[in-house]
Amino acid sequence: MTKRNRMLISRLGMDAHWRGSIVVAKALRDAGMEVIYGGNQMPDKIVDAAIQEDVDIIGLSSLSGNHMILAPEVIEILRSKGINDVMVVFGGTVPPDDVPKLKEAGIAEIFGPGTSLKKIVGYFKDQGYL
Amino acid sequence: MFHDDYIAELKSRTDAWRTECHGRKKEFKKSFRTLSGIPIEPLYTPEHLAGTDYLRDLGFPGEPPYIRGVHPTMYRGRTWTHRQLAGFGPPEETNKRYKFLMDQGATGINGVYDYPTLRGYDSDDPEARADVGRGGVAIDTIKDMEILFDGIPIDHVSVSLVSCQPVGNISLQSMYFANARNRGISYDKLTGTSQNDFLLETAITIAPGVLPPKASFKLSVDAIEYCMKFVPRWNPISFAGYNYREAGCTAPQEVAFCIANAIACTEDMIRRGYDVDSFAPRLSFFNSAHNDFFEEIAKYRAARRIYCRIMKERFGAKDPRSLMYRFHVQTAGVALTAQQPLNNIARASYHALAAVLGGAQSVHVDAYDEALCTPTELSSLTALRTQQILQHETGVTNTVDPLGGSYFVEYLTNAMEERILEIIAAIDDMGGIVKAVERGWVHSEISAAASEYQAAIESGAMPIVGVNCYQIEDEKLPIELFSSPETRDIQIEKLNRIKKERSDSEVQKALDAIKRCCEEDGNLMEVNVEAVSAYVTEGEITKTMKSHYGVWHPPLY
Numbered sequence: 001m002t003k004r005n006r007m008l009i010s011r012l013g014m015d016a017h018w019r020g021s022i023v024v025a026k027a028l029r030d031a032g033m034e035v036i037y038g039g040n041q042m043p044d045k046i047v048d049a050a051i052q053e054d055v056d057i058i059g060l061s062s063l064s065g066n067h068m069i070l071a072p073e074v075i076e077i078l079r080s081k082g083i084n085d086v087m088v089v090f091g092g093t094v095p096p097d098d099v100p101k102l103k104e105a106g107i108a109e110i111f112g113p114g115t116s117l118k119k120i121v122g123y124f125k126d127q128g129y130l
Numbered sequence: 131m132f133h134d135d136y137i138a139e140l141k142s143r144t145d146a147w148r149t150e151c152h153g154r155k156k157e158f159k160k161s162f163r164t165l166s167g168i169p170i171e172p173l174y175t176p177e178h179l180a181g182t183d184y185l186r187d188l189g190f191p192g193e194p195p196y197i198r199g200v201h202p203t204m205y206r207g208r209t210w211t212h213r214q215l216a217g218f219g220p221p222e223e224t225n226k227r228y229k230f231l232m233d234q235g236a237t238g239i240n241g242v243y244d245y246p247t248l249r250g251y252d253s254d255d256p257e258a259r260a261d262v263g264r265g266g267v268a269i270d271t272i273k274d275m276e277i278l279f280d281g282i283p284i285d286h287v288s289v290s291l292v293s294c295q296p297v298g299n300i301s302l303q304s305m306y307f308a309n310a311r312n313r314g315i316s317y318d319k320l321t322g323t324s325q326n327d328f329l330l331e332t333a334i335t336i337a338p339g340v341l342p343p344k345a346s347f348k349l350s351v352d353a354i355e356y357c358m359k360f361v362p363r364w365n366p367i368s369f370a371g372y373n374y375r376e377a378g379c380t381a382p383q384e385v386a387f388c389i390a391n392a393i394a395c396t397e398d399m400i401r402r403g404y405d406v407d408s409f410a411p412r413l414s415f416f417n418s419a420h421n422d423f424f425e426e427i428a429k430y431r432a433a434r435r436i437y438c439r440i441m442k443e444r445f446g447a448k449d450p451r452s453l454m455y456r457f458h459v460q461t462a463g464v465a466l467t468a469q470q471p472l473n474n475i476a477r478a479s480y481h482a483l484a485a486v487l488g489g490a491q492s493v494h495v496d497a498y499d500e501a502l503c504t505p506t507e508l509s510s511l512t513a514l515r516t517q518q519i520l521q522h523e524t525g526v527t528n529t530v531d532p533l534g535g536s537y538f539v540e541y542l543t544n545a546m547e548e549r550i551l552e553i554i555a556a557i558d559d560m561g562g563i564v565k566a567v568e569r570g571w572v573h574s575e576i577s578a579a580a581s582e583y584q585a586a587i588e589s590g591a592m593p594i595v596g597v598n599c600y601q602i603e604d605e606k607l608p609i610e611l612f613s614s615p616e617t618r619d620i621q622i623e624k625l626n627r628i629k630k631e632r633s634d635s636e637v638q639k640a641l642d643a644i645k646r647c648c649e650e651d652g653n654l655m656e657v658n659v660e661a662v663s664a665y666v667t668e669g670e671i672t673k674t675m676k677s678h679y680g681v682w683h684p685p686l687y
Contacts, residue, residue, distance in 0.1 A: 014245035014261040016335035018686055019377050019464075022577045023584050025687055037687035040338045042257060064245055065503070065614060066260035093468070095502060095611050113468040113501050114597045116588050 005129045006055040010038035010046045012062040012070040020091060021061035027117040032130050033057075043073035050078075050086060057129065058086060060107075063093040072105035079106075087127070091115070131184050132176045140177050148172075165422035165592075166380035168545050174537035182540065187435070191530045193450075195438040197431050197543070198531040199489045200454040205527035209237070210485075211492035212517045213290060213458065217242035217266035218504045219615040221278035224267040228282060230507065234514055239322075240494055241278070242266035242292040243302065244617075249337045250297045250672030253621030257338060263617025265504070266292070270625050270669070272662045275305040276312070285315045289322035290458070290492075294370070295331030296349035297341050297675070299324050301668040303353055304658040307361060312663075323365035323414055323458070326350050329391055329563070330370055333572045334377045336684050343567045345679035349654060351398045356655035358399075358409040365414040367395065368458065375418035376464045378580025381425050382546060385433045386553035387572065388415055389440065390563040393554075396445055397562070410441060411451035417490075419481035420462040426481075427533055428542035430457065430488030436547055436554075458492040459485035466501040469596035471609055474498040479516050486526055487533055493517060503611045570685035577686070625667065632665040640664045641674050648678035 009025045011018065022037075029035045036053050038046065050058050060071055071090055078086055090102060091111040099110050111120055124130045132140075152172055162170040171178075182188070189195060192202030201208055214236050216227045228239055243266040246258035252270045253262045262268050269275060279289075291306060293299035303324045310320055328346040341349070350367055357366035369388040371379075379387065392413055399409050415433070419426050437455035441447040461481035466474045478496045485493050495513040497505035505513070521527060533539045560566045567573075586592035593599050640661035647657045654675070661671055 012260070014249060014251070014258060014337050016245060016248070016337045018336050019577075019580050022687060023378075023581050026577070026581055027584075035687075039336065039683070039686065064261055065264045069260040093502065096607060097611075114594075116598075117584060118588055 003128050004056050005032065005124070006034045006036070006053065007057040007059055008036045008038050008046070008050050008053055008055045009059040009061065010041045010049070012040075012060055013042060013064065013066045014040065015062040015064035015066065015092075017061075017063040020063070021059075024059070024061075024091060024117065024120060027121060028124070031121045031124070033124065043070055043077055046074055047077045047081065047083075051081070051083070056086060057124075058088045060088065060090045061092050062090075065093070067092065067094055068098055068101065071102055071107055075106035089123075091120070131179060131182055137177055137180045140175055144173070144175060144177060164381075164425040164542070165420065166382055166425060166549070168425070168542065168549070174541050176537065178537055178541040182544075188534065188540075194442070194453055195435040196454055197435040198534050200434065200456055200491070204489060204530040205486070205521075206530065209521060209527070210490050211238040211288065211458075212236050212514060212521075213238035213240040213492045213494050214510060214514050215240045215242050215292065215460070215494050216505075216510065217244070217292070218612075219263045219267065219617045220620045221267050221269065221274045222620075223615050225278055225280055225282075227507070227510070228278075231510065231514060232282070232287070234511060235518060236514055238288045238290065238492065239282070240290045240292060243294075243298065244268045245337065247302070247668065248294045248298040248335075249339065250301065250668055252625060252667050252669030253618055254625050255669055259618065262621060263614050268617050268621050269302060269305065270621055270667050271628050271665050272305045272308055272312075273624060273628055273665070274621075275302075275309045279309065284310060284313070285319040290368075291322065291324045293325045294327070294335060294373075296326050296328050296346050296353070297331055297672060298668070299326040299353060300349050300654055300658055301662060301671050303366075304655060304662045305668075308659050308663045317361045318363065320361055321363045323368050324353060325370055325416070326353050326367045327370040327373075327391065329387060329567065329572070330373055332567050332682065332684055333576065334370070334373045336686060339676065339681045340684055341676065341679055342682040343564050345675075347394065347398075347564050349675075351395055351402070352653045352655045354395060354399060354409055354412075355402060355404070355653055357412060358404065365412050368414045368416040370416045372416045372418040372460045374576070375420060375462065378576045378583060380579050381420065381422070381429045382549035382553060383575060383579060384418060385429055385436070385546075386550045386557070387563070388417070389433070389437055389550070390554055390557040390566070392437070393440065393444070394563045396441075400445070406441070406445045406447045407449040407452050410445070410447055411449055411454075415455055415457035417457050417459050418462045419459050419485040419488075421465050421477070421481075423480060423484050424539060424542055425546070426484040427488040428539060428546045430485075430490065431531075431534075431539070431543045432547040432550060433457070434489070435543075436550055456491050458494070459488075459490040460494040461485070461496045463496055463500055466496060466498075467594060467596050468501040469605060470602060471498050471502060471607070473596055474501070475512060475516065478513065479520070482516060482520055483524075483526065486520060489531060499609055499611065502607075504614060506610060506612045509609070573684060573686055628665050628667075636664040637666050637670070640666050641670060644671060644674045645678065648675060
């Protein structure tokens, strides 16, 4: 059964690189995802937007190196509000050592530099969102 | 350059060669194209340059239309500046990296600032808390600028402030000038460049709290006006085609957006009452060197010819320096891969070679680890050495514009020129680059190009070694990664101390002056140089300006 597929894509903190997040947002939209593009936000605002938009997935993007501080905070704030059914994924530049740490913090999947759109779309298909 | 009869004979001989010889062999692809999509023939001959008049269209280096180079001797008499980008953590740390690079033979400084600094936020701003010291050095007050350039002879060394957007630039440039004044160095001794490009703020590198396009553009022109009056050897703007390209532009878009931006600045300065030759000699450009070697070379050459003609014909510029498209090149970061990172040394070398064969005035070579982290000392040094090898070992500097006259390169230069001019005409029709940004046209053009680029990688049409071919499964990283030093606490401690020691009444006076200047539409550089001298922070300046101009939500998606 296909799950609902509303997704918020936001860039973390002050990261200024929008290319990847926009290319991915468009590809997911073309694959049937309902994408809401949040622009730059801090974790509390991302969670507020996710609740307001009633999304099923949050996609975080950052190339600035702020991921280890801000990405886990998104999960913490979600949990503190009792939200456990929103999946959070991350795309951007992440040193390999940080990948297991982000997963442990509750980020479901990390898409590093060079990941193909096919792989990203395939992931959401496998998870039953598309 | 050739007689009609000769071209006619050549054409028939070429047709014969095509059917009888070339046509019988198989080629790898049905059609060959440049990265931006210009079709490429199997062979170029004088036929392709039938309409070219050497003296009119090519000419001599150091003379219009400058296609063969802006200086008569080019690298035989003047080396390109080896200007390696550096910046991370607190200014104390970046100062050490600057000195290291200078000790190793770098001939200019290229300073990049962290995300909050570029956007006009102080290090203690809650919005900035996760980004302080990342992607560049953190600067909050003139004290930081003093530390950053401590012990560096800024009256002799040319310094590039990679200040990106006007909103941050106006504070950084003010701090740089005011710091020079405090050191007793007169403004006419200062040489360097500020980036100061409103397209970066409003379309290319979007972050929170973007100034509206008109306001951002105004700040960029304020800096041009200020430098024209007071800092005559400073390049107050560097139209940042490099960044446009990184965001997704094609090569023709990169140059077209740069020149459209230069046109807008020129028009605005003329509207402010200045003669074109009083400021145009200091307008400068910043371009990318991407994967398609010949297309990049053609791009630089076409840019020089177009710019010369526009400045001369549209604006009546007479000073030769007003007609010169002078540019810095950074090798394309977006072309680097996180996979098999040492391969990036080879990529960046080809990119740098294209820049030099294209006649760049200044080059930064990307470090091999840039798809993964801020460069380490070793990767920065390797990048600098790449430049030195190119200059001293390869012999490419021995003659001017060595590819000039290549049938292919000249043809491609013409083809590139045609495409660039089409885009400039489209922007003119919209009422100029500021309007094109306001209506979201620039954003949608760039994101469409970025999606096409990604599609070409995914279809395999664009092979990227290590990414869609020659991959290594479960690769172990062969390099050590850089981790940013602790920055935020150091910056906050300095900020607190400065706020305690400075004169509150001076600060209030300076902020009132900025507010009044916004209301009266005066030149904000002039008041900001005084404000930073009173230890007003960058964040305070930005907030004051934003309370007047408001913020804008760029139409990205």
